[in-house]
Amino acid sequence: MKGLFKNNYYTALLSVKTFLIIMLLSGVFVVIFDTEPPALLISNYMLLGMIGFPFLSIASLQKECDGNWGIYKLTTPVKRADIVKSHFLSLPLWLFAGIAISGISAALFTALHGYPFSKNTDIFMLFVAGVVISLSMGAIFFPLFYFGSEERTDVYLIISLLCGIGIVAFLTSLLPSSLDTMQTIVYGILILAFTLLTYTLSCLLAIHIYYKKECP
Numbered sequence: 218m219k220g221l222f223k224n225n226y227y228t229a230l231l232s233v234k235t236f237l238i239i240m241l242l243s244g245v246f247v248v249i250f251d252t253e254p255p256a257l258l259i260s261n262y263m264l265l266g267m268i269g270f271p272f273l274s275i276a277s278l279q280k281e282c283d284g285n286w287g288i289y290k291l292t293t294p295v296k297r298a299d300i301v302k303s304h305f306l307s308l309p310l311w312l313f314a315g316i317a318i319s320g321i322s323a324a325l326f327t328a329l330h331g332y333p334f335s336k337n338t339d340i341f342m343l344f345v346a347g348v349v350i351s352l353s354m355g356a357i358f359f360p361l362f363y364f365g366s367e368e369r370t371d372v373y374l375i376i377s378l379l380c381g382i383g384i385v386a387f388l389t390s391l392l393p394s395s396l397d398t399m400q401t402i403v404y405g406i407l408i409l410a411f412t413l414l415t416y417t418l419s420c421l422l423a424i425h426i427y428y429k430k431e432c433p
Contacts, residue, residue: 274308
């Protein structure tokens with residue numbers, strides 16, 4: 218499993234490294250300049266970080282397909298379940314990287330310019346939205362990736378991202394504006410718990426699909 222994590226890391230490293238530089242440079246702009254409205258800029262920046270890193274880590278699977286590494290792995294003694302688990306576990310690690318960068322930038326902005334949002338729970342729900350979009354994207358993408366044609370990875374990725382955004386938009390529409398702080402936090406925690414459960418079930422489904430896949 219350790220070797221699989223290293224492979225996933227180095228496969229995604231080039232794209233993620235470029236994105237990291239972009240995030241750091243744009244983060245300096247976000248922190249230093251107090252633009253109007255500040256909440257919109259901070260929200261977009263944080264969501265970009267929380268979604269961008271997982272998105273690029275998933276997109277890097279196309280490199281495995283192009284290099285025939287995905288086919289080679291099927292001929293090795295490595296358990297197929299471990300291959301799938303390594304992908305499902307790698308995505309949250311990149312998500313945490315995005316959360317860390319986004320959170321630090323938001324904290325620095327708040328320290329310099331004050332809290333940019335209208336409600337105390339807005340920042341929490343923004344993190345919830347980023348996590349839900351990223352994990353939902355992975356939960357939809359991986360079963361499609363293992364079931365379908367590897368040549369359609371880009372299509373699966375776009376579909377998964379749009380579905381993740383759609384899920385958050387739908388859940389947001391269900392959130393009553395009359396909720397107090399504690400009720401909003403409980404609502405967010407329940408959404409996170411349901412998303413984690415869905416992500417876990419998706420992992421089990423992807424493992425089942427990959428077991429059924431014939432070795433070329």
